[in-house]
Amino acid sequence: MLHRLARAVFGTSNDRLLKAYRKRVPAIAAHEPALKALSDEALAAKTVEFRDRLAKGATLDDLLPEAFAVVREAAVRTLGQRHFDVQMIGGMVLHDGRIAEMKTGEGKTLVATLPAYLNALTGKGVHIVTVNDYLAKRDAAWMGRIYTFLGLTVGVIVHGLTDDERRAAYAADITYGTNNEFGFDYLRDNMKYRFEDMVQRDFHYAIVDEVDSILIDEARTPLIISGPADDSSELYRQVDAVVRVLVQDASTYEKDEKLRTVSLTEAGTERVEAMLREAGVLKEGNLYDIGNISLVHHLNQSLRAHTLFRRDVDYVVRRDPRDNVQKIVIIDEFTGRMMEGRRYSDGLHQALEAKEGVPVQQENQTLASITFQNYFRLYPKLAGMTGTAATEADEFAEIYKLEVVEIPTNLPVARKDHDDEVYRTAREKYEAVIRDIEAARARNQPVLLGTTSIEKSEHVSALLRQRNIPHNVLNARFHEQEAAIIAQAGRPGAVTVATNMAGRGTDIQLGGNAEVQIALELGGMPDGPEKEARAAAIRAEVAANREIVKAAGGLYVIGTERHESRRIDNQLRGRSGRQGDPGASKFYLSLEDDLMRIFGSDRMGGMLQKLGLKEGEAIVHPWINKALEKAQKKVEARNFDTRRNLLKYDNVMNDQRREVYAQRREFMKAEDVSATVAEMREEVVADLVARCIPENAMPEQWDVAGLHEETLRLFGLDLPIKDWAAEEGIDDEGVRERILREVEALMARKAADFGPALMRQVEKSVLLQVLDQVWKEHLLALDHLRQGIGLRAYGQRDPLNEYKTEAFALFNRMLGELRERVTGLLARVELAPPPPVFAPQMTASRLDPAFAGEAGGGETGVLERPAVRRETASGVDPADPATWHRTPRNAPCPCGSGKKYKHCHGRV
Template sequence: MAGLGALARKLFGSANDRRIKQMRARVAAINALEPELQALSDEELRARTDMFRKQIADGTKLDALLEPAFATVREAARRVLGQRHYDVQLIGGMVLNSGQIAEMRTGEGKTLVATLPAYLNALTGKGVHVVTVNDYLAQRDSEWMGRVYRFLGLTTGVIVHGLTDEQRHAAYAADVTYGTNNEFGFDYLRDNMKYERESMCQRGHHFAIVDEVDSILIDEARTPLIISGPLEDRSDFYNLVDAFIPHLTDEDFELDEKQRSATFTEAGNEKLEGLLREAELLKGENLYDVENVSAVHHLQQALKAHKLFQRDKDYIVRNGEVVIIDEFTGRMMPGRRYSEGLHQALEAKEKVSIQPENQTLASITFQNYFRLYEKLSGMTGTAQTEAEEFGDIYNLEVVEIPTNVSVKRIDDDDEVYRTVEEKFNAIVELIDDCKSRGQPILVGTTSIEKSELLAAHLKKAGFRQVDVSDPEAFKPLFDGDSGTKKEKVFAVLNARYHEQEASIIAQAGLPGAVTIATNMAGRGTDIQLGGNADMRIEHELADMPEGEERSAREAEIRAEVEARKQQALAAGGLYVIGTERHESRRIDNQLRGRSGRQGDPGHSKFFLSLQDDLMRIFGSDRMDGMLQKLGLKEGEAIVHPWINRALAKAQQKVEARNFDIRKNLLKFDDVMNDQRKVVFDQRIDLMDGAAVAETVTDMRHDVIEDLVARHIPEKAYPEQWDTQGLQDEVRQTLNLDLPIVDWAKEEGIADEEVIERLKKVADETMARKVGQYSPDIMRQVEKAVLLQTLDHLWREHLANLDHLRSVIGFRGYAQRDPLQEYKTEAFTLFESMLANLRQATTAQLMRVELVQQDAPSLPADGELPEMQAQHLDPTTGENEFDQAAMAPLPAGAARDPANPASWGKVGRNEACPCGSGKKYKHCHGALA
């Protein structure tokens, strides 16, 4: 069957080929319009935007305008940027416009491609979002491509960290908005915590183009976006729970020190139920009723604190604070706290002041955020290996776009060595050889630690490392002297200095340049052989005014770059070296794809050792013994296409496992996402102010019906009614003192009659309040009470779901599906939250008394609760917003070594600005 498939592809082409062939007809139509558009003046070309908008308003479909709109953008880009879209770039634009993923090789101009569908879809006036991987690229692309949009009469905006709400509002109001995935996601969450519709920044989710779509929708999507804030003080609760633990004996719990887990036994559960009942903390019949999920969670954390964590080993108590001790280094970690209430449990155990727990105020996964868009598309150099995940989760198809010029890069088979030491020696030898021939080299490593290890080997071989953050230290390479001078220099990039890195990556194609990088995805800059003339001109002639002298210097730089390009071409183009295989083939392909851009020659090779992580996972021990028996000597490598195929299969297995994990996590998050949509939609309806009075009245009536149903069983005789209980609850909930006990004595009275009387009295009471304070003021009060109560209960609900999620896995031991159990319990909790919302809102409004001042209003836009943003880097586990939260250094500002206030944001691995020569984290950063 496989043979038949191959034959069919040979005769008819693959599905991808057939799709591309269909689009070529439309490319021909766009090309046919070119002479006509070239004859237009700038004003006439710009006027086409208004013409297109009118056609859309008259009912013309977007797809019908594709050819003329794309032709217009191409002509605008040619005039403004001096760049004319290639035919394959037009095909890429069509793929994006159809809501699919365009897989385009590195150097094919994806940034320019995005202007085509962005312009066409922006004509509707609903806004287009272009999503990038970092703030630098968002700003750069919005300015660079913004020239094309502005020329055609469209507006552009950019969303980066640190903007005010007014600036965000203006940016989202633009026709095309650039920004990072984190900022778009957090703005959505923040918008749904606002109290006025006008203060919401985003205006909908019409169309998004995601650059480096695999990095954002797959790699970054492993961790959710979270906005958290401090909980109210619950010291009494933690102390009460802590007091229960000494009552337990060894039969009441089980410890697993290896897994660092502690669980209660059946006897322990019964004992705790009794203790909770005495303390009036038990809700429902038993400990594991869904209402007690939070109490159970904190009991388990208190048990862990007492039985698994030892003072002076796992933590110390210093100055009235519990300070964690790092289990690997034995050092104290001040400022770090255990999550999910564990730190508070330790504080209660040690009888020190209990700091408030951080609570999730709002959270969303990237999968669920990007599925909000009516139309979603993406572009990257490497998506085909993840096509199944894109299809399953985002309903996106991957279309491979042919290159403008055929790829000439040579991809060698991997070289496999026995040890890491032998592997690095071989890499250094190859780097030295390429350097001597003037061939540029890019070395890819899997982590910062591995890049530092390779750097140490290069230094031993006589190379000098230059400081990426200091342009002056990097001058020998930046000026292109690395090819002419014999000085051996190299640079290490690790995604901390985005702006400097873009400059260095742009010059990494200089003859003899040696660049080590941890991850080549999303750098946003091509490696051009001979260097990047535009970047050099921008860097070197920044202060030179326009004129003959500048023009002459520009021409000199371009001639120098061309000469160095010929030198690099003669040496064989860019040589890409991989120091080991990643878990994902996609990351390896990203690295390889940096060489051989636009038909340039190039070379790539991966060096592996049997001690590499991927090799160890797949049983390299047996292979090691076999190779020794076969007589493989030190420094020798095995090279064979079979090894490449075996590794590709191993990577596929890891990719499939990671995909299953992400898919399973998403199934759990989808449960919360359905509830999140209901709550956020409800908030918007309330903020719009439509029928708030009607909503409040319905809630009040539901509460009355629930109260009566609880105390008057269906078809029960009046003498069986709990009228005293009902009378007390009506007083407590509705603030009404009514003779319900006497009503029950009336002959022929039924529960329906009691309900109607209660509704009548409650409605009359509220009508008097409306008459007393005016309908407008009461509508504002109702809206304020309803929104604030909903927000408070939603946050409690999120905490309950987190706690439920942490324990639901145990249901698997009882042969019950944890996901199905989670869905059922989460629905029960949600129903309970809605019932609490009705009761709490009604109780507050029935008691409200206003002092005659200005009309009460909702919290102002800037008065959201104190909160912090969090998105964990999936590879390091660090919060990406820890550094971003610090004040950035103003553009052009200089750092005074003697004045730390002038340093702004300093990366932990950056050289300390004080001039000590140490890394910041080992110097002033250690004191921060």
């Protein structure tokens, strides 16, 4: 009661923010008359003026009113569009590093030009992040006209660019691209060996379009760059044959759809063991013996593939036009789009390939990974925009420290949102939907029908074909025509079936989109009077159709079931009623829908029958809507907990990732890493002596043989440690100093042989290669640790705290391994004639899961003995044996025998 009273008197926090922003709008408008009077050249010169003012100490906030007014005027001159006052408010929200929630059709793409231009004046670069390549290219070309008019440069990052093209795009003032491209470029940059090979600049400011989709929906799946692991494709096929028989008997496994888990029952375990033995896969022991851990993993993934993942819902089988091979392509559960090239991790994708009988691709091992949460938190300033963020405001605030501000619409929303209709069966529900569509078409009202999966969209499409209702299907199978289909979905009587909200980013205009229709129909015609006449006719037809559709009630959105998230439902609903247009929306539900079946009450069906609900009748009541909203809120809260828990684990790795990447950059930046390498040698020798000579131990208690063996293994030095131990008064410190002295002498000889410049090059290259190798192994160890850490809860221990402790210990072990490998490799590195130029050989290729199937450049692995080139020693003439005595002893003999000089003509 008090809360409602306070809100009535003082307004919400959102109201107070909007009030403060509105006060600044007149200051922007005040510049408009003066700017209109300027020529194009004088208006464009404002950019130089702003940059001069920044250099003299002005802040971006000081420039904001005039800079926003300049962008507004430039948009009028280049695009014929003038920013509304509410769009100015949206621009200020984005500039302040907040999320602007703006309804569909309110012009978010145009809003982003305001803060993008203002922040690009610093010269540090602005990233505008979109959900797909199409939108990145479209927005860069469309809005780029404003930026280039004002003298700024625009880049676009899409799939298939070379490193040089990417570097040029990132060097631009404003760069458009997808979240995947930005994230993978970051990971790839941290696998490069030279600064000049890196493509990204330091992070400055990012605006994330459809921020809810990128930072919430896709946040559960990390970006992973991986290289091929051991091939076990045959085992996947063998296990799949067993599981295919097993799942026909429901008593052999237990499935929890709510938690998306499946496990074998006791009877199932016994049966699968017998079947695996018969197939020759389980060779000894029982299934859960330690030697069969890998087999259990394959079995579990195959079981998940058969029971939890459905074709045309979670994935599709599609022939890749590049190599004419069938592949599994994942479907984004939130947008219904195909996630081209993205692969499930941990062997699940291979299990699906075996299930569908397509070629099983090799498993991959993680080389680098990052979550979107941690990637976007690298930006000092982050902002976002979407039509639906308020329902996830708590998550944005907690994870990203981003405040959501709801921006009012330019014109009042005229859409009518009807109460849901609930039927007992899916059949009755679909019959009601078809009747409603027929009624809408009879009054010339266009319909947008939303489904939750490809399977259901094709089912609805089949029902529409039976009734001879013409329609377009928009799902992952037809994503190439997405923009064209959505653009024409507002024509009189048009019916468009859309999987979730595929098509986000393209407005549905009542009557159709004249410009898209002109581009499609007249794109191939030469410019001239005939083309202009036909274009004018198309515009007139669209204008007439618009009035027909408005009279029919605008776009009618029908949802065929509720999604787990209210936000996805709101996205569908928000397609109707843009810019004050009329519109309507209604959701049709049945007790057989996934949300009702999994999260609803089991007794509801029986209760509705007792209440006398007849065949084909629906229950319609506002209480139903509220009950469903409560169920959705519970699911959203559970999903948030899942993401928050995943982030807590990933934060542990993220701290280590930042440390490793920062250290790696330091190594790359340094001209000379010899001091670091020398420090590593000292620590390795100290650790070696400490392991073999316990503190305060008598010489007879020393592990002399072990110490001798380790110095021989690591450094190739055969030292008289046994004689040293026999000396009177010798202690561990004395042994350490002697070993270190011998090792330093060895390295000094190598440096003299190689020459200082080459030695520095070898040290730096080996250091970077070994760091990459141990980091890759560390990531694998963390993956294995993460999979089993939950079991610690059975011992009344907090898995997260256990993970932190174990991960820290693994990190320390990784650093120790790094020091030892670098020291050992440098101690054993030798000169060799081939290859003529020093180049680290790559032992593993890395493969972006976002672009799987395409060649990736491998940059992991360390040579046991890196081959190096050394110029001919000064004064040594291969044709004159009299000069050969000047050849360094470890260099190849000039005679061409292939032996070292000390073992050939330089033998003493």
